[in-house]
Amino acid sequence: MQADDLSTIEDESRELDSPANEAIPVDGAVFADDLVRRCHKLLNELAAFQQYLIERKREHTVELKPFHHSISAEGKSLEKLRSASPASERTVHTLRSSNLPFHEAVWDTAKASTGFVAFTKRFYWDTPASRNSKRSQGSKGKCALVDLVAQDGQQWIKVSTVTESRLLFELAKAGWEGVDSDFDSDSDSDGDGILVDGLARTNIDNGASANGDLPVNNGKDQDRVDIIRQAQDLQKAALAHKVHYKHPSVTVILPKISKHPPPEITRILDTIRSTGATVHLGPPSPPSDLHAAFQNLAPDPFTNLTSTLNIDCTILLALVSDLSHCATDPQPWFHRAISRQIESERQEQLLPTTLWPAMAGRDLICTEEAARRMYEIVDTIGTESERKRTDLLILALGQTQQQPPDALRQAFARLSNYPIPSNWNLPIKVVPSVATAISNLPPAAQKVKESLTSINQSVFLYGWTKGWTTLTSNRTVAKLIEETVEGEEGEQIGPKVWLCTCARSLVGKEKGRRDINRRDGGGKEN
Numbered sequence: 193m194q195a196d197d198l199s200t201i202e203d204e205s206r207e208l209d210s211p212a213n214e215a216i217p218v219d220g221a222v223f224a225d226d227l228v229r230r231c232h233k234l235l236n237e238l239a240a241f242q243q244y245l246i247e248r249k250r251e252h253t254v255e256l257k258p259f260h261h262s263i264s265a266e267g268k269s270l271e272k273l274r275s276a277s278p279a280s281e282r283t284v285h286t287l288r289s290s291n292l293p294f295h296e297a298v299w300d301t302a303k304a305s306t307g308f309v310a311f312t313k314r315f316y317w318d319t320p321a322s323r324n325s326k327r328s329q330g331s332k333g334k335c336a337l338v339d340l341v342a343q344d345g346q347q348w349i350k351v352s353t354v355t356e357s358r359l360l361f362e363l364a365k366a367g368w369e370g371v372d373s374d375f376d377s378d379s380d381s382d383g384d385g386i387l388v389d390g391l392a393r394t395n396i397d398n399g400a401s402a403n404g405d406l407p408v409n410n411g412k413d414q415d416r417v418d419i420i421r422q423a424q425d426l427q428k429a430a431l432a433h434k435v436h437y438k439h440p441s442v443t444v445i446l447p448k449i450s451k452h453p454p455p456e457i458t459r460i461l462d463t464i465r466s467t468g469a470t471v472h473l474g475p476p477s478p479p480s481d482l483h484a485a486f487q488n489l490a491p492d493p494f495t496n497l498t499s500t501l502n503i504d505c506t507i508l509l510a511l512v513s514d515l516s517h518c519a520t521d522p523q524p525w526f527h528r529a530i531s532r533q534i535e536s537e538r539q540e541q542l543l544p545t546t547l548w549p550a551m552a553g554r555d556l557i558c559t560e561e562a563a564r565r566m567y568e569i570v571d572t573i574g575t576e577s578e579r580k581r582t583d584l585l586i587l588a589l590g591q592t593q594q595q596p597p598d599a600l601r602q603a604f605a606r607l608s609n610y611p612i613p614s615n616w617n618l619p620i621k622v623v624p625s626v627a628t629a630i631s632n633l634p635p636a637a638q639k640v641k642e643s644l645t646s647i648n649q650s651v652f653l654y655g656w657t658k659g660w661t662t663l664t665s666n667r668t669v670a671k672l673i674e675e676t677v678e679g680e681e682g683e684q685i686g687p688k689v690w691l692c693t694c695a696r697s698l699v700g701k702e703k704g705r706r707d708i709n710r711r712d713g714g715g716k717e718n
Contacts, residue, residue: 220278223287228274231267231292234299237482238263244486249540254490259298259311266291297447298339298351303478303485305342305349313338315348317425317432336425345435350426350469351445352419356457359449362417363456419444420463427467434678437685442469449473493550497690500555502655503620504664505562505647507547509569510696512581516543517608520699530697541610542694548613550663550690556620557660561650563588563622573700577607587619623654633657634684636677643672656687665695 238260245251270290273283302308318334340349426442433440444464449457451473461471479485503511510516515533522531536542558566563586570582584600584607587593595603600618605611630637633656641649648669655662664670670691677686 220280220284220287221274223284224270224274224278227287227290227292228267228270230296231263231270234263234292234296235260235267237299240482241486241489244483245490248490249545250490250493254308255310255313259295262291262312263295266295294351294353297353297445297475300447300478301349301351301445301476302340302342302489303482304476304488305340305347306488306491307342307344307346308489309341309345310338311340313341315429315433317429334425334428336422336429338426338429341440343441346438346440347443348426348430348440349443349445350422351447352422353448354419354446355448356450356453359417359419359457359460360454363460366417417460419446420460423464423467423469427469430468434683437674437677438683442467444469444471445476446471446473447475494552496661497550497554498659498661498688500557500658500660501551502651502658502660502662503556503558503562504651504662504666505558505565505569506665506695507663507692508558508562508566508585508620509698510542510547510665510692510694512570512574512578512585512698513696514575514578514699515696516541517577517581517610519609526699527697529695530699533694533696536694537696540694542692542696543608544610546692546694547663548616550692551616552613553615554617556617557623558586558620559650559654560622560624561647565647569698574698575700578698581607584618585620587621593619629657634677634680634686636680636684636686639680640673640676640686643676644669652687652689655689659688661688661690663690663692665692667691667693 238256242251242256245254270287270292273286277283278287298311302311314335314337316335337350338348339351341347342349423442423444426444430440430442446461449461453461453473461473464471479488514520515530515537520534520537522534526534540546566582566586570579574582581604584604597618598614601612601614601616604618630641630653633653637653637656641653644652648666651664652662652669652673670689673686673689677684
């Protein structure tokens, strides 16, 4: 089913599994049919999103598998219940305990979010601040489960379908004052999304004790209010991780809690907020059009680039390389890396799919050191066409632009198999060498400077000082900078670096490439 078809599907009533009392009679067969239909709808929407990502070659940038697997398992269980005896009291009770409402709430929350990264991810807090969720050696289970990672990793979302009556029951059980404990818990589970025997949910117990300050509890069993404990654990985990130099923010979504809850519930919400989390009450409001939701989930990867881009030497080389502009047959003397780049280019063309869209309409500069290094490499191993492209690409320091941008693009087009976009602003202007002042940068800048070579200092520190995005395919340097800054205390904001995951070297000539390999001790071009 296509996204356009799915966008026209009307939302069906979900009254059958709303916080209803077990005493309300339900037609088990109708209930089972409704749940199965909704499960198929959810799976179809996920399939449409996956196809959306595939068409844009971004299917490897997000994690859908665990969430999809859970929903598929839920669907199979519902099918079995429907085929068995849906009218029986036991079956109806099991249907009421279905995980589907929780999955729907998570998916609706996702569709209302931006910059989706992953579903169902555990993050540990007994390790130094890091960017991943892998458990460290010797960890004793101090982790938090994040239902949805959004905003390119900077927002962690917890969705709980716990009801007000369930929360009041937990309050009474925990011994809070002013709560009437003379009632039974409703049938709704708390929405943590953990499957037991394919159906029933249970609370997460990650082995960490909560230490939040509950306003009225007499100090007894405060960690038994699950959503409070989960919010505390999420905040602990967030403080142990950094993404793009910052600790992720925590958001708690409570779709079954009214926007004007009773005072006892308000006290719980205030306690959750005291952890630093943001709380949203009531169901999320995703766009009615699936395509619009998908655009938010997987936004343009170039949106946050600055209006002026600082181009690293590795990108300069990719812009002129024969590998990027025309079909190249492997040669016996090619390094293995070049052979891999040839194969990569056949599968996905770097310039039209990545670099030109990233540069579209933006001013382009490079430092004098980057340009000088570029010229050295091109003069040593560049082919005739690579040298011609270099002359068109860069306006050397002190030179006067002889040709207008349109003429440069037309000349470039004669050296490429691809049409040159009209919004590619040529030439790239060289900025003069200056002693990069880091006094106006965070303290981590000194450590970063000490760890970089002179050319990388000129490129990355210049971009950092100017506040411009630096484009690079030098993964090693990008990671080094990020880890150095994030390893410092507090939240120090490092340079804006946009990493192109695909590199392109110059094709080169056998003798010239051997010469530069010997000179550079291994052939790294930057």
